[in-house]
Amino acid sequence: MSVATAVSPMLARAVDTVPEPDSVPGGLSYEPKWDGFRSIVTFDGTSSTIASRGSKMLTRYFPELTYAFEDLLPEPCVLDGEIVLRTGDPGGEHLSWEQLSQRIHPAASRVRRLADETPATFVAFDLLSRGGHSLLDTPFAERRAALEDLVGALGDPIHLTRTTRDVALARRWLVEFEGAGLDGIIAKPLAAVYAPGKRSMFKVKHHRSADVVLLGYRLHVSGSGVGSLLLGLYDDDGELHSVGGASAFSDAWRLRLIDELAPLVLHDEEGTVVTGETERNRFSANKDTSYVLLRPSRVLEVRYDHMEGERFRHTVQFERWRPDRDARSCTFDQLERPIAYDLGDVLDQPAGE
Structure with missing residues (x-):
């Protein structure tokens, strides 16, 4: 070679x-x-x-x-x-x-x-x-x-x-x-x-689970069905923060989600669907970042690897709906935080153990 x-x-x-x-x-x-x-x-x-x-x-x-x-x-x-x-x-x-x-x-x-x-x-x-x-x-x-x-x-x-x-x-x-x-x-x-x-x-x-609040959804790139779900958690002051998204739904599931989530869709006084837009970055500069806002009352359980700051590091995986959970109970406190470890100790140790 x-x-x-x-x-x-x-x-x-x-x-x-x-x-x-x-x-x-x-x-x-x-x-x-x-x-x-x-x-x-x-x-x-x-x-x-x-x-x-x-x-x-x-x-x-x-x-x-x-x-x-x-x-x-x-x-x-x-x-x-x-x-x-x-x-x-x-x-x-x-x-x-x-x-x-x-x-x-x-x-x-x-x-x-x-x-x-x-x-x-x-x-x-x-x-x-x-x-x-x-x-x-x-x-x-x-x-x-x-x-x-x-x-x-x-x-x-x-x-x-x-x-x-x-x-x-x-x-x-x-x-x-x-x-x-x-x-x-x-x-x-x-x-x-x-x-x-x-x-x-x-x-x-690392695979962990968390109960999160459903904030909204983006349409699939095909224009048919839900492409991803936007997720949130409450802080100690009762403020709801966006923490990431869940995706990877089958074609049939994407279409079912549109009907299933319809009662949660927010409308303005004129009956128009309320939408928002996530922050653009270098990876989404040419992508549609708009999403449909939902009433933050539905809870779902997701699997995640780890957090970076207040957001999931990677796209998380949908596990199940949690109708037994109140949205206000979904806080950052439930998240497992790793014990701090200095990166220098990882890099500077001998190559062989």
Whole structure:
């Protein structure tokens, strides 16, 4: 494989628990699941490029990282890793998805300013090519050893992710590292070759439930049925806050929801349906962000991974309606908050455990 060859990242399939090391031939290696932009970095010995999981070029958005790759990497290589953004003071650092997402901006001047104000970090967790020689057919245990040799001592902003073969320690990481904003645990078969685009790894993420208030809905992009539900929670002062959305409904379900939610739709004095609009961002600049307002009286239970600030980090999953719950009882107090954990302790520990 040439270092210039585009590679689709190897993927992971979700499992409910951290798997035992003997569940696959050759055993497993465990590492933190980072919450950032999955990236394939190609360095040809002179210049570097950064491609996203979907092969979108990210190079222009992270000039500080391209400079670091070109200055620090000792030889041509292709790295698989994650771009993350660290925020907070030493001793209380954590990952910030919100600040990271702001880096995707069309204005070059803003990109340069943010590169200075909120520089990104690259966490390497696999090595696909070294010195122009492909490692795709090399077992992960050998790729990991080569990765440690190549980037283990480079220093900020290029870090080597921690790994362990101790399943008990991996399960402890699943709990502890969430406090620093990490997303779960990845388990990689030690004997497996790199399989671009294939779900050859395992991922374990946090799954929790919460009872939330239905605030409104967006129409599906097809114009037929409900596309997503807007959700809210009450604070201690009785104010209702938007906390995210739920989607992924079947075609038949989307149509049923229109009729089911019709009695809750708010109308003005002239009988016109009341609508609102969510805040636009760089990812929704060309999207319809309007929604139909509903009387905030219906409660539903949802599954979620974790919170960032006062919002669900990802789109949540609908579980069931909760007709037994009063909307006013749906407060932030019910949410499980992870114990704080310093991101620096995740990044700066030895690679092997």
